[in-house]
Amino acid sequence: MMKKTWKPSASIKDLVQRAKIIENIRLFFKKNKILEVETPILSQFTTTDANLTPFSTSYYSPYNDNNSIKKKLWLSTSPEYHMKRLLAAQSGSIYQICHSFRNKEFGRYHNPEFTMLEWYQIDCKMKVFMKEVDRFFQKILNFNKSDQISYQEIFIKYLNIDPLSANSIDILKIFKLLDLEHLISDEIDKNKLIETLFTVKIQPFLGEKNPLFVYHFPAEQASLAFVNENDSRVTERFEIFFKGIELGNGFYELTDYSEHKKRFKKDNKNRFKENLSPRKIDNYFLNAIRYGLPSCSGIAIGLDRIIMIALKKKSIDQVISFSFNRS
Structure with missing residues (x-):
C-alpha cells in the first residue's frame, strides 16, 4: 500500500481558509495605511540571542571557479533587524508576512520553517500599541476584548511570589514545593x-x-525593549496568550545605540557561559540605530498559530502546506 506522506499536511479546504485569513490581515493593514515590506531571508549576520539557534549556509561566487572562497550566510530567525533599518530610513509604520527559520524547534506549536507576521507602529508606546494589537485580534480572529496583567501580578496570583523582589533561595523553595527540582540546572540562575x-x-x-x-517583563528578559522609566526592574515588553498559547511578543522598541551594543555584547558573554560560539554583531543594524530609529512599538506574531486557532486545529501541521517531516 502506497504511503500518503506525499500529500500536504493540511487539507486543501483549510489552505483555502488560510489564504482568506492572510488576505484579511493584508486588508487590515491596508485600511490602517501600514506599508507591507519584504526583507532578505538570507543575511550576512544573525542574532546573538543564546536562546535561538539559526540555520547557516554558504555562498559561492560565480566568478570563483574552484569554489575555494565562500561566504557564510544565515537564514533569518526574524525580519526584525532589516525592518528596523527600513524604519530608520523613514519608511513609516510597516508590516511583513514572511518565512523565518529556527533550528532545534519542532512540535505542536513549532516548525523549523514557519510564517511570521512582524509589525512596527511609529510614535506608539507600549500600552497604546497593546490596544492596537487587541483590535487586530478582534478583527482577524473575532476574539473578545483582551485582559491585561503585569508579569509581577501573574506570579503573585499563581505562585504567591514576587519575581522582581524574590531571591534565588525563595524561588528554589517554590521548585521544591511544586516538585520541580528535576528542572533545576547545575548553575543557579535566578532569571x-x-x-x-x-x-x-x-x-x-x-x-x-x-x-x-502579560506586560512589564523583568529587565533580565528585556531583549530589545526599553527599560521602564519608573521601575528599572521591568521593561516595556509584553506577550499575548490565548488558551495557554503564546501568540505574539511585543516591545516598545529600544532606540539607544550604546544600549543596543551593550546588550549584544552581554548576549555573547552569555553564549560563552553556555559554551556557545560568539556571534558577529550586525553592524548594518547598529549603524541604522545610530542614525536614528524612530520611537515605535513592534510585535512578532506566529501566523501559523493564529491560523491554527482560527480553524480550531490542534497543531500547526494542520494549517501549513507541508510540515517539516513532509518537506
Missing part, C-alpha cells in the same frame, strides 16, 4: 528559574476565556 516557572506553571493557564496580555 532562568523564573522563566521556567512561568513556562511550566503559569503559561498553560493564560487566556483561558479571553486573550491575555
Whole structure:
C-alpha cells in the first residue's frame, strides 16, 4: 500500500481558509495605511540571542571557479533587524508576512520553517500599541476584548511570589514545593528559574476565556525593549496568550545605540557561559540605530498559530502546506 506522506499536511479546504485569513490581515493593514515590506531571508549576520539557534549556509561566487572562497550566510530567525533599518530610513509604520527559520524547534506549536507576521507602529508606546494589537485580534480572529496583567501580578496570583523582589533561595523553595527540582540546572540562575516557572506553571493557564496580555517583563528578559522609566526592574515588553498559547511578543522598541551594543555584547558573554560560539554583531543594524530609529512599538506574531486557532486545529501541521517531516 502506497504511503500518503506525499500529500500536504493540511487539507486543501483549510489552505483555502488560510489564504482568506492572510488576505484579511493584508486588508487590515491596508485600511490602517501600514506599508507591507519584504526583507532578505538570507543575511550576512544573525542574532546573538543564546536562546535561538539559526540555520547557516554558504555562498559561492560565480566568478570563483574552484569554489575555494565562500561566504557564510544565515537564514533569518526574524525580519526584525532589516525592518528596523527600513524604519530608520523613514519608511513609516510597516508590516511583513514572511518565512523565518529556527533550528532545534519542532512540535505542536513549532516548525523549523514557519510564517511570521512582524509589525512596527511609529510614535506608539507600549500600552497604546497593546490596544492596537487587541483590535487586530478582534478583527482577524473575532476574539473578545483582551485582559491585561503585569508579569509581577501573574506570579503573585499563581505562585504567591514576587519575581522582581524574590531571591534565588525563595524561588528554589517554590521548585521544591511544586516538585520541580528535576528542572533545576547545575548553575543557579535566578532569571532562568523564573522563566521556567512561568513556562511550566503559569503559561498553560493564560487566556483561558479571553486573550491575555502579560506586560512589564523583568529587565533580565528585556531583549530589545526599553527599560521602564519608573521601575528599572521591568521593561516595556509584553506577550499575548490565548488558551495557554503564546501568540505574539511585543516591545516598545529600544532606540539607544550604546544600549543596543551593550546588550549584544552581554548576549555573547552569555553564549560563552553556555559554551556557545560568539556571534558577529550586525553592524548594518547598529549603524541604522545610530542614525536614528524612530520611537515605535513592534510585535512578532506566529501566523501559523493564529491560523491554527482560527480553524480550531490542534497543531500547526494542520494549517501549513507541508510540515517539516513532509518537506
